[in-house]
Amino acid sequence: MDGVGWIGAIIIGGLAGWFATMFMKSDTGVFLNIILGIVGASVASFLFGLLGVSFGGWLGYLIAGFIGACILIAIARAVRGRSVRH
Template sequence: MEGVGWIAAIIIGGFAGWLAGKLMEARYGIVLNIVLGIVGSVVATAILAQFHIEVAAGRLSYFVTGFLGACLLIFIARLVRR
């Protein structure tokens, strides 16, 4: 979460999680959307780091990684539920 403040991380993460929920047709509440966006960003950044891909600091890159990470977390949650 370097490069953005805590309030910006919550807002951007919430929006990324909400958008991922809409795209993946997940029915989660606003709080879980925020968590998915923030945790998704951390997860996606860690996965990209394993492939030696660095994510630029800033709000747009935080949003993109949050969105991709949230989609990944929703996908994994669906696999576990089955």
């Protein structure tokens, strides 16, 4: 959250989570969108950091949040899909 701040992280995280749920055709509420975006940004920043790529500022945080939220939605679907089959 370099240079974004907590309020900015909540707003951008909400947008990133909302964009991800629209893209992944997932049905989540506003609160979960915010959580997905914020946690997704952290996950994506970590993963891209391993590759030597870093995102900065509001736009970078939005992109990282979107990508990370999509990853988290895909993981949740995979886990839920496995538990339903057994």
